[in-house]
């Protein structure tokens with residue numbers, strides 16, 4: 654691993670350590686997905702080994718496997734429909750705590766879990782901070798039926814200046830599409846910028862083949878962001 658990659662991993666771990674201070678005994682937690690959420694899951698696992706009593710809902714099968722391996726007690730939203738706190742990563746965060754998520758393909762479960770939570774806290778390194786959303790392509794989860802028509806509708810949305818939509822592929826698997834935990838596909842949409850996320854989010858909900866999109870608006874209560882100058886907390 655290069656020096657700069659090690660530094661970034663250090664920032665992710667620092668944000669995860671800062672977030673664990675928010676966890677109280679007896680809490681019902683949502684566990685996020687991705688390389689920043691993973692060290693938080695490790696922190697929860699370490700506290701559980703030390704006797705902390707929490708119950709957790711994972712936001713993906715990957716996080717479920719990770720949490721199970723660490724002995725973290727798991728539940729489902731069917732058994733536990735209200736959570737106290739979800740801690741997750743993000744691909745982009747603006748100064749109003751609006752997010753782009755779904756780089757790991759878990760946006761649908763992540764949004765359901767965050768919405769079921771009293772508080773959502775995002776942990777990130779400071780590369781994720783953004784003045785205007787849109788530096789990261791917007792992941793959009795779509796059903797397979799009518800894929801081409803759905804992609805064309807998304808690309809033609811007048812809510813923003815249009816986008817280039819790419820169906821996400823599994824890395825190194827000969828062009829096979831990435832399939833989400835819900836059995837859907839992801840279209841990564843490169844917008845020049847997303848000046849009005851709320852307008853775009855509303856327009857996307859009107860495209861029938863769209864299951865969910867990676868704009869998380871009004872969901873994040875706090876961001877814990879680590880960088881060269883330490884930790885900053887955005888609320």
Ligand code: 5RP
Nearest residue numbers: 687688689742755756757759
């Ligand atoms: C997964 C996500 C992740 O939280 C997001 O992609 C950030 O990932 P990482 O912490 O690995 O950069 O939304 O669907």
